[in-house]
Amino acid sequence: MPARPNSPAMDASHTAGLTPVAALPGIGPALAEALGRLGLERVQDLWFHLPLRYEDRTRISTIAELRAGERVQVQGVVEAVERGFRYRPQLKVAIGDDSRQTLLLRFFHFHRAQAEQLQPGRRLLVFGEARQGAHGLEMVHPQYQRLADDAEPSMEDRLTPVYPSTEGLGQKRITSVIAKALALLPSDEQLELIPPELGAAHGLTSLRDALMYVHRPPADAHVGQLMLGRHPAQQRLAFEELLTQHISLKRMRAAVRRRHAPVLGGDGGLRKRLLEGLPFQLTGAQQRVSDDVATDIAQPRPMLRLVQGDVGSGKTVVAALAALAATEAGHQVALMAPTELLAEQHLRNFRQWLQPLDIEVEWLAGKVVGKARQQALARVAAGVPIVVGTHALMQEGVAFARLGLVIVDEQHRFGVQQRLALRDKGLEGDQVPHQLVLTATPIPRTLAMSAYADLDVSSIDELPPGRTPVQTIAISNGRRIEVIERIHAACREGRQVYWVCTLIEESEQLRAQAAEVAHAELSAALMDCKVGLIHGRMKPKEKQAVMDAFKAGELAVLVATTVIEVGVDVPNASLMVIENSERLGLAQLHQLRGRVGRGAVASNCVLLYQPPLGQLARERLQVMRDTNDGFRIAEKDLELRGPGEVLGTRQTGQLSFRIADLARDAHLLPAVQQVGSEMLRHHPKRAEQLIERWVGVAARYAHA
Numbered sequence: 001m002p003a004r005p006n007s008p009a010m011d012a013s014h015t016a017g018l019t020p021v022a023a024l025p026g027i028g029p030a031l032a033e034a035l036g037r038l039g040l041e042r043v044q045d046l047w048f049h050l051p052l053r054y055e056d057r058t059r060i061s062t063i064a065e066l067r068a069g070e071r072v073q074v075q076g077v078v079e080a081v082e083r084g085f086r087y088r089p090q091l092k093v094a095i096g097d098d099s100r101q102t103l104l105l106r107f108f109h110f111h112r113a114q115a116e117q118l119q120p121g122r123r124l125l126v127f128g129e130a131r132q133g134a135h136g137l138e139m140v141h142p143q144y145q146r147l148a149d150d151a152e153p154s155m156e157d158r159l160t161p162v163y164p165s166t167e168g169l170g171q172k173r174i175t176s177v178i179a180k181a182l183a184l185l186p187s188d189e190q191l192e193l194i195p196p197e198l199g200a201a202h203g204l205t206s207l208r209d210a211l212m213y214v215h216r217p218p219a220d221a222h223v224g225q226l227m228l229g230r231h232p233a234q235q236r237l238a239f240e241e242l243l244t245q246h247i248s249l250k251r252m253r254a255a256v257r258r259r260h261a262p263v264l265g266g267d268g269g270l271r272k273r274l275l276e277g278l279p280f281q282l283t284g285a286q287q288r289v290s291d292d293v294a295t296d297i298a299q300p301r302p303m304l305r306l307v308q309g310d311v312g313s314g315k316t317v318v319a320a321l322a323a324l325a326a327t328e329a330g331h332q333v334a335l336m337a338p339t340e341l342l343a344e345q346h347l348r349n350f351r352q353w354l355q356p357l358d359i360e361v362e363w364l365a366g367k368v369v370g371k372a373r374q375q376a377l378a379r380v381a382a383g384v385p386i387v388v389g390t391h392a393l394m395q396e397g398v399a400f401a402r403l404g405l406v407i408v409d410e411q412h413r414f415g416v417q418q419r420l421a422l423r424d425k426g427l428e429g430d431q432v433p434h435q436l437v438l439t440a441t442p443i444p445r446t447l448a449m450s451a452y453a454d455l456d457v458s459s460i461d462e463l464p465p466g467r468t469p470v471q472t473i474a475i476s477n478g479r480r481i482e483v484i485e486r487i488h489a490a491c492r493e494g495r496q497v498y499w500v501c502t503l504i505e506e507s508e509q510l511r512a513q514a515a516e517v518a519h520a521e522l523s524a525a526l527m528d529c530k531v532g533l534i535h536g537r538m539k540p541k542e543k544q545a546v547m548d549a550f551k552a553g554e555l556a557v558l559v560a561t562t563v564i565e566v567g568v569d570v571p572n573a574s575l576m577v578i579e580n581s582e583r584l585g586l587a588q589l590h591q592l593r594g595r596v597g598r599g600a601v602a603s604n605c606v607l608l609y610q611p612p613l614g615q616l617a618r619e620r621l622q623v624m625r626d627t628n629d630g631f632r633i634a635e636k637d638l639e640l641r642g643p644g645e646v647l648g649t650r651q652t653g654q655l656s657f658r659i660a661d662l663a664r665d666a667h668l669l670p671a672v673q674q675v676g677s678e679m680l681r682h683h684p685k686r687a688e689q690l691i692e693r694w695v696g697v698a699a700r701y702a703h704a
């Protein structure tokens with residue numbers, strides 16, 4: 001057995017858990033490889049490979065009891081068989097049972113032998129999902145087995161787990177492998193990594209029992225509760241998973257804090273001059289958050305601070321003030337934004353504010369190529385004080401002279417990895433830059449504690465004075481003409497309007513086309529108003545020209561794709577129409593709507609929708625009508641969609657839990673935090689083992 005180098009001090013559970021799966025009896029290289037694809041390399045990975053769902057084969061339902069959507073087991077006698085060839089080959093088998101009802105089984109893929117086997121009079125045990133067909137309930141491709149004429153079907157005495165699997169690895173196979181691993185589960189005391197006194201204090205039940213239960217729930221288990229992940233056994237596991245994530249984020253953060261960072265600050269002269277030049281005064285919230293940041297970056301330890309503030313709360317100027325502190329201290333600043341449009345806008349704001357102070361601002365985006373790029377890179381390397389750009393800032397070949405502060409706007413669109421990549425541009429020995437992260441997606445508190453445990457959080461919880469809340473209504477697309485009339489009237493009153501096209505297509509080209517169509521429609525309908533168009537396929541110069549014209553009031557209406565979603569700032573625009581609003585998520589709707597309501601004029605938002613509305617879409621539009629409060633919207637979003645999406649990190653997998661669900665399990669977090677800090681302080685070794693257990697394979701790959 002290819003043993004890992006274990007220290008003799010390691011306990012038995014750790015040793016059994018670390019055994020490679022290939023060492024289990026009956027597991028050959030092919031099977032081990034398939035398991036490896038699922039990230040299952042060690043015996044303990046199998047212990048923690050939890051069922052996706054359960055099937056109840058402990059009992060037989062009568063056909064009369066069936067309801068659409070249920071996955072159940074039925075026993076019946078074949079009454080009729082029909083082979084059809086309309087459109088595609090099809091085998092239809094009607095079975096009946098003692099409840100004197102008939103259930104139709106449909107097969108689209110079948111062998112001739114199979115068709116011949118299913119003769120009238122044969123008894124079958126069938127398992128599948130009942131669904132509503134044209135003529136009553138049916139099951140498509142159910143699993144089935146023939147029963148001998150007088151044999152009683154053998155029932156399972158436990159619920160059947162269904163595991164996440166991969167090609168070539170059937171449920172039977174993976175279930176039996178997991179059974180082998182479970183046979184090696186050590187005793188409770190040996191398996192448990194959470195110190196008993198802490199576990200007891202928080203009423204944690206036995207981990208061993210919890211694992212055995214979720215892998216093999218008894219026949220009388222509450223399936224509904226299990227499916228929702230609310231069973232105490234699952235909650236016990238969710239607790240441990242959340243604890244592990246919390247501990248690993250805290251450790252990451254501690255590791256960063258042990259490093260050094262440049263002390264940023266000077267006499268505050270630049271700050272003073274910028275503030276004097278602004279046409280407004282900072283709000284109390286801006287002042288407070290700006291002070292938090294100034295205090296942080298004046299320390300020789302790296303700042304990791306998230307500034308969250310609703311759309312329009314004025315995060316940009318807070319970022320600019322931080323940048324000035326770095327400039328005064330002779331360090332460079334990188335400001336990264338997720339879209340080119342937003343980055344361009346930051347560039348303009350920064351140049352407008354900082355040029356009077358004789359501070360140079362460099363531009364670096366993907367579209368800066370060739371000689372211009374070479375020159376930009378040379379200036380960055382030579383120490384230009386401030387560089388604004390997109391993810392192009394993180395690419396290879398970009399080298400800073402003295403990067404002291406990294407500012408990332410709209411963080412939820414970047415993963416942690418990307419954030420770290422930019423930070424690493426500033427590594428000098430053990431010195432790292434400070435990091436300031438701005439987000440307009442207000443993050444519900446529970447989520448912030450967990451997802452951003454590696455960051456400090458400041459909130460700009462106050463909007464600049466004089467803003468009037470946006471009035472929002474939802475209107476069916478059937479009344480589109482009325483809406484266009486309304487725009488016409490608004491334009492004649494000198495108001496400016498966004499018309500947002502929201503085609504959700506992968507291709508920028510299709511999105512652009514949809515916007516062009518709307519542009520043509522509106523141009524024709526609003527003959528005496530100037531209608532502009534902006535979309536992602538246009539050149540930066542063209543986009544800029546259009547934005548400038550809109551800002552200057554030369555265009556009355558701006559037809560746009562969702563490129564304007566983040567950051568675009570035209571205070572005079574006071575009406576927004578969002579097409580197909582039913583397709584967008586709450587966060588995106590809120591971002592879009594945040595483009596209006598920026599001036600003193602009362603603003604309106606029209607959510608055009610295509611009926612009929614689904615339940616979720618209806619709820620979303622209702623939330624949008626009810627509130628302008630980003631925090632409430634984010635809470636609601638979390639409820640409706642789940643945290644991965646709220647944070648926009650689904651792809652990066654940063655928050656993909658195996659069992660925990662932040663929305664569902666938020667009530668566990670306070671205890672998770674307490675146990676977490678105790679363990680880090682007094683049981684670092686066990687904390688390490690927890691990470692190894694839960695993060696295991698994924699982490700090992702990530703560090704590779």
Ligand code: ADP
Nearest residue numbers: 280281282283311312313314315316317464569
């Ligand atoms: P966001 O937080 O959405 O990034 P911005 O920084 O773009 O917000 O600011 C939105 C608008 O509010 C800008 O036009 C900005 O100049 C203005 N603004 C920022 N702070 C104040 C303030 N204290 N008083 C008045 N207007 C402000």
Ligand code: MG
Nearest residue numbers: 315316440567
């Ligand atoms: Mg912004």
